[in-house]
Amino acid sequence: MNIAEIEIQLSDLVEQPFNADEFVYRLLEIYNAPKATLTKLRKGTQNKGERPGDLLWARKIYFRPTAKGQVAQTLDGLKDLKATKSQKPRFLFATDGQEVSTLDLKTDETLHFDFAELNDHFDFFLPLAGIDKYEAVKENPADIKATGRLAKFHDEIVRYNPDWTTDEKRHALNQFMTRILFCMFAEDTGSFARDLFVKTITEFGGDDGEHLQSLLRQIFDVMNVADSQRGSVPAHVKAFPYVNGGLFAESSDIPAFNRRARRILIEAAQLDWREINPDIFGSMIQAIVHPDMRGDLGMHYTSVPNIMKVLQPLFLTSLEEEFAEAHRHREERSRLTKLLARISKIRVFDPACGSGNFLIIAYRELRTLEMRVFKRLEELDEGQRSHRWTSVKLSNFYGIELADFAAETAKLSLWISEYQMNQRFKDMFGEAPPNFPLHEGGSIVCGNALSLNWTDACPPTVNTPKSTAAIPAHIALATDVHTETYIVGNPPYQGARKQTPSQKLDLETLFSGHADFKDADYVIGWFIKAGEYLSSVNAQFAFVTTNSVSQGEQVGYIWRRLFERNLEIAFAHTSFNWSNSARENAGVHCVIIGVRHRGGKVVKRINDGFTQRVVKNISPYLIEGDDIFASPMKVPISPQLPKMVSGNMPRDGGHLLLSSEEATQLIRQFEDSKPLIRKLMGTQEFTLGEERWCLWIEDKDFALACSIPPIKERIEKVRQFRSASSAKTTQAYASIPYKFAQRCHKDIDAIIVPKLTTDARGFVTPGFLDGSVIVTDLAFAIFDAQPFVFSILCSSLHAAWARTVSGRFRVGIRYSSNISYNTFPAPELTGTQISALDELAWAIISARDQYPGKTIAWLYDPDTMPKRLLDAHRSLDETLEKIYIGRPFKSDTERLEHLFKLYAEMTADKVKEAANA
Structure with missing residues (x-):
């Protein structure tokens, strides 16, 4: 149940006759109390109340019905009860069906109100539903x-x-x-x-x-x-x-x-x-016509602080600086007049506008600044007004939105914003333009932003230097070269595996048939369309987006295309947690990237949420550096690093895999099966300590395997599974049903590298395995590797690289041999340096071994990581980083900036070969 529905149901509840016995149960039901708990409270097994009619749910609420006119006194009495002190309820609640007195014992806030007004105080009791009042959707009740x-x-x-x-x-x-x-x-x-x-x-x-x-x-x-x-x-x-x-x-x-x-x-x-609030309310009513969205009614919007992270560096900061500069100039009036003219020429275009959040905030900010300029001009004129009304027109705000209702709502929300800003204008200057008739509203087009021509939705202005399209004569927008167009928004993300067929088709069209669209996030389409738009329009764009556009293989997909259009990154806000209240957004990390035409003087800035740095150039990974990106490699670019391979893929329908119980039982019943059973290890088994086994049957063991009935039966099931597959490659493996479909195993020691690593662990966490263990395709293996390779994989340098160039999964990285490992720029090591790194590898293994039975997940959890293990990693980092630059790096940013310079040097010849191919 969402917050709005709570308010509605409370309204219905107070309209019904008051029933002292049933009221509190209905109240708790509205606030999502579990049915099983309500049943126990009714039966008394969980009700700790001191007298009949009471309901005391520990740590939640103490409810007591009372006689007419005794509500406040009853509440006072509840405070001092022994049961209240022992059971620690959050709320005390007393009512006679006409009045209510209630106390929040956590905040010490007391309310007294008429029973019929209960729904007006719905937010007071939100902690009963697990929602703290301060997070109760920062929206207006x-x-x-x-x-x-x-x-x-x-x-x-x-x-x-x-x-x-x-x-x-x-x-x-x-x-x-x-x-x-x-x-x-x-x-x-x-x-x-x-x-x-x-x-x-x-x-x-x-x-x-x-x-x-x-x-x-x-x-x-x-x-x-x-x-x-x-x-x-x-x-x-x-x-x-x-x-x-x-x-x-x-x-x-x-x-x-x-x-x-x-x-x-x-x-x-x-x-x-x-x-x-039109910026919030518009998003809330969007959910009205989509019942499946109502579980988070009021949550589907970009918060104002996040919107401002886009608008400020894109154009608002520049306007503010111009305003401040005018104050210091002897021709202040002239400067302010020019600033007003500039404000009037600004167009804002959101090609994924939803219910108009970005457009509303942009409109509001431009109107606010304009009024400040008007006020200053009035001061210069000693109270005389030289202006009439605003020159910030709704017709300068454009949008594209797929959902019809959201598009209609965006138009309405802009009109509401105009009215509210006119009221502020009236408060400041004593009068405002009439509300009606309405002027032309925002130009919101309902359609698919990835298939529409953006120049139709937000046409180029006549005489704009970058414009090459023929402009219809009827377009009566600002028609001089000084018009500024800013594209903004928070386009939909949808990872490759969550896209609908129509969304896949959108990307396939944009990628002109190139296969890389299959792994691209949906949001990349907006970057490509914005790049196309900037080819014909003098504009800039900035989007809030998941950090996938600056990590992993997608970096190459998108930025190669934008750089070819002579565009560059003008500013960036590095990864930050999504800050609105939607539950499913808790783990989402976003970045903000602003893009402009290359050339001219511009101060480029990178904001990490704490500091803002001025840099010479911003790389696609949102660090200072050249416009380069790591491309997948088939072999390591560092000659001393051995080959890494994906583990063995069974493709068996689960019939060659065994639990510990199944393996033990099979060996107990058929002792001859023992040499056919091997320990199996993938990412989950390695990091969480889970045990799994498999049947590992070589050609020479086939006869033995078939002599053991349970194994023979499993082999036959594998054959049936593969034969029935729709994939021809799987069908081909039906001829060897006793083997894993894809095998890379060697009976020698190996390093295992998990394919998935959470951000919280801070390190890539490889391990050593003996030659009897079978690595699955859910992990990588390096066979017969020297210990120094393990040290490089364990280093903070490699962790920073992997976090940056690897693909993402929910709360971590999806490690890849081609992109995470093969592209890593390791320096050429001397024999002495290799020996030192070998020793440090064993120091890490020794530190892990001090905690037998503890999993990799536990060992590398920041809350439980042993100091000895952390110290071993620090010693490794100090030694390896001195090999790189003669001293430890100051931060991950410095690590990455150096690694990318080294990567560019090590791959320069490969880039030349590709260019000449």
Whole structure:
């Protein structure tokens, strides 16, 4: 259940007759108490209350019903009870069905209110649902209430009009909801006469809502007609003002109403809509028409701090600096006038705009700065106003959005933002432009951003130097070379394995048939489209995106294409945790990257969240360095590093694999099977200490294997599994059903390297195995490797490299022999240096061995890592880093900057060969 639904259900609860015996159970149910717990509380097995009627759930709530007029006194009594002190409930709650007194013992906050107002305090009790009040979606409670009412209204409309759930009706439903929203907001902000909308639908809509369909059609139609052209319409309809702006331009169907839909609409209209936040509220109502999104209703938005990380370095900081510089200049008035002209020429384009968060914040920030400039000019003119209204027009804000309702919501949210900024203008200067008729709104196109031509959605301005496209004569945007266009947004991520077929097709088209699209994240499409747009438009772009665009093989996919268009990275914010409240985003790491045309003077900055560095150039890995990227290699670029191979792949349907119990039982029943059973080890077995075994049968052992019935049966099942496979390669292995499909094993010692490593471990964690252990294809193996190779793999240098060039999985890296290992630039080592690294490898193994029974996961967990092991790694780092530069590196950033320089030197000949091929 989401927060908005909690508020709705509390509203329903207080409308019902108060039942002292049942009330508290319904309250806890609304706040997601487990059914099993409620059953135990009812039976008394978990209820620690001191007297009949009490409910005391340890660490949660102590509820006590009370006699009329005794609510506050009862709450005071609950504080001092022995049961309260021993069971430590978070809340004390007393009620007589008319009044409520409650105390949060953690925050020492007390509330007294009428029972009917319980839903107004829904957020107070959110800890009962496991949501701390300070994280309760930093949104305004008005947003949550409003969203809840709209969700309820939407659901009743589609329940009563089931045909409105079809694709054919979706646009009409979305437009209808948007218009209803506008009417409620306009009524509460004084744009309509006081209570005009709610009064009209109440008095003229019919007691059962039977007239609302025709009434709303009349109201929506009349708001698109100027007063002078309305002719004969009922007075109660004529009272609605001419709105214009396109919101009511399209004639659209209206759904039918029943009594319940009418009541819910009236309840929603009676809320106070003035204080809603359009940047948050827009994203919340997006979820209304997508019930599968409601579990995180209110969570699907980019937070304002993250939006500002994009807008500030892209253009806001420059504007602020220009404003500050004007103050210091003797021609301040002239400078401020030029700044106003610049602000008026700025266009903002979000090609994945959702409900308009980026556009709304950009609009708000530009209006705020403009008002500060106006205020300063007024001061210079000794109180005389030389300006009229704003020159920041909604028509300078563009977007593309796939979801129809989100696109409609974005337009509405921009209008709401304009109204709110006009009110701020009025507060500052005493007057504001009239609310109606609306001017042209934001230009939001509903469509697929990866298939649309962006120059159609946000056309180049006439005479823009970079423009090569023919510009239609009717485009009346700012038409001089000083127009600034900024592309912003937070495009959808979708990793390669989570993409729909249509999304795969989008990327395949963009990649012009090159196969690398198959492993690309969906967000890369926006980078490629933005690069195409910048080829014909003088613009810059900056996106919030997952750090996959600056890590792993995808770096080559995207940045090679952008650099070929003569683009460069202008600024970057390195990896940071996603900061909105959505539960599934807890482990998401993002970066922000700004891109511009190469050339000209620009100060390039890298922000790591703590410090900001000015650098000469920003590499695709978001460090200072050249525009190079590590490309997959078939062999190590460092000649002294031996070959790394992927382990053995069974492709057997699980029939050649054995649990410890199965292996033990097989050997107990058939002693001859012992030499056919080998220990099996992949990433999970190595890092978590799990044990698995396998049948490892050589050609010479085939007859022996077939003489053991359970093994013969398993071999036959493997043959059947492979024969039935749709993959021809798997079918081919049916001829050797007793063997793993792909084998690389050697009966010699090996180093095992996990394919998956979490960020928390801080190191790549290889291990030594004897020749009897079979490494699976879920790990890598290096056979007959010297210990110094183990040391290099264990180093902080290699960990930093692997974290940067490897692909990602949820909370760590997906190690690859071709990209993580073969590209690692290890220096040429002397015999003395190799011997020193050999000794340090054994020191790490010795430190691990001091903790028998402990897993690699435990040994390298930051909370449990033994000091001796950490010291062994530090000694290794100190020795190896002195080999590289004569001293330890200061940070991972310095490590990476040096490694990439070395990589460029070591691969220079290979790059030349490729260029001449």
